[in-house]
Amino acid sequence: MDVCAGGALMAHDFSTLIDRTAQGSAKWAAMRRANPEVLVGIPPFSVADLDLPQAPEIVAGLREFLADAVLGYTEPTPACTRALIDWMTRRHDWRIAPDSIVWTNGVVPALCTAVRALTPTGAGVIVQPPVYYPFYSAIERNGRRVVRNPLLLQDGRYRMDLDGLRRLAADPANTMLILCSPHNPVGRVWTHDELRAVAAIAVEHELIVVSDEIHCDLVLPGHRHTTLASLGQEIARRSIVCTAPSKTFNLAGLCTSHIVISDAALRGRFRAELESQGQFFVSAPGLKACELAYTHGQEWLDGLLRLIASNQALLREFLRERLPTMGVLPLEGTYLQWLDFRKLGMSAAALKRAHQDEAVVFFAEGTTFGAEGAGFARMNIAAPRAALLAALERLALCHGPGGPAA
Ligand SMILES: Cc1ncc(COP(=O)(O)O)c(C=O)c1O
CATH class of the missing domain: 3.40.640.10 (Type I PLP-dependent aspartate aminotransferase-like (Major domain))
Known part of the structure; x- marks a missing residue:
């Protein structure tokens, strides 16, 4: 998308995924410590920062x-x-x-x-x-x-x-x-x-x-x-x-x-x-x-908000069709999607193992936010659409019928 910002024509890129491991990103490092086998191109969906290129106006x-x-x-x-x-x-x-x-x-x-x-x-x-x-x-x-x-x-x-x-x-x-x-x-x-x-x-x-x-x-x-x-x-x-x-x-x-x-x-x-x-x-x-x-930054932020809304719609639709036992709480603000896994009846430890080792999807686990978060996980959906979709596919394999965590 090209828009006029600050007098200059700026391209806003919300689809390139940058592997931030070598940049010292805290959440990418934590993911690689937890599972050193994670392939290049798989981002973590945990800590609340954006896996998106910076606004070009700021750069x-x-x-x-x-x-x-x-x-x-x-x-x-x-x-x-x-x-x-x-x-x-x-x-x-x-x-x-x-x-x-x-x-x-x-x-x-x-x-x-x-x-x-x-x-x-x-x-x-x-x-x-x-x-x-x-x-x-x-x-x-x-x-x-x-x-x-x-x-x-x-x-x-x-x-x-x-x-x-x-x-x-x-x-x-x-x-x-x-x-x-x-x-x-x-x-x-x-x-x-x-x-x-x-x-x-x-x-x-x-x-x-x-x-x-x-x-x-x-x-x-x-x-x-x-x-x-x-x-x-x-x-x-x-x-x-x-x-x-x-x-x-x-x-x-x-x-x-x-x-x-x-x-x-x-x-x-x-x-x-x-x-x-x-x-x-x-x-x-x-x-x-x-x-x-x-x-x-106004136009760039408008683009980010459109991405968050469309990623949330994608996630909601995907889970409704492929993993209907998983609950998706309404997202009114933030880019942090609260997911309800309670119907799967798994312990917090088993959920974390299934996500990190089998699905290779790194969430912020629900109990991080207090005991009230047991059975939930928080997914940061501010990432390129393709990366989100790939993560959802891995999650469906993990939790779907016949999957390892079924
Ligand atoms: C509610 C809330 N407060 C504060 C922070 C972090 O603030 P800072 O990095 O400025 O310390 C976050 C980061 O995720 C947050 O979600």
């Missing part, structure tokens, strides 16, 4: 930047901050005040910083499993307690247990909620009403909410992301909104995220904690890539 812009950049300690330029603010206004109708932005080396480091800065040692921090597993370590490795409010799976769709959340929030020992919005791994884009209910509970019980919105740009047709902090002054004052270009544009390796904290006192405590860890600067190429992405 070209970085090349130009690097030609004469001096890579010393760097602050976000006004152009970078403006690009971020304009993007959030355009895409999410969320107006960010420039001085509310704190740049960090990632969203996970920001979660850890928020927990340390804004809760007392031993405090309860509420999470809603199954959920992105670093939430647990951000809490436990910093001497706080994980307090679980599991999601409810009703009629094939996950919901938040708002009564459970209200009960846990009423306990003064629980002072923070880490919300995943959109939710990794179950693919929900929380509705305006659901988020208003969360905001009301947080305000009533004085919870700080760390709203991890790193997947906010990856929303499929028919759904709309609502930024928690856009729901009014009261909730904005208690929110730490974590966003980044790293999922949207596959820039996680550049370790650059923007955390929005409207309340000056909370922001001061967050910043002081960051600085106590020696974190004063983020990566110069990371900041430039962020500016380029938010300035020129």
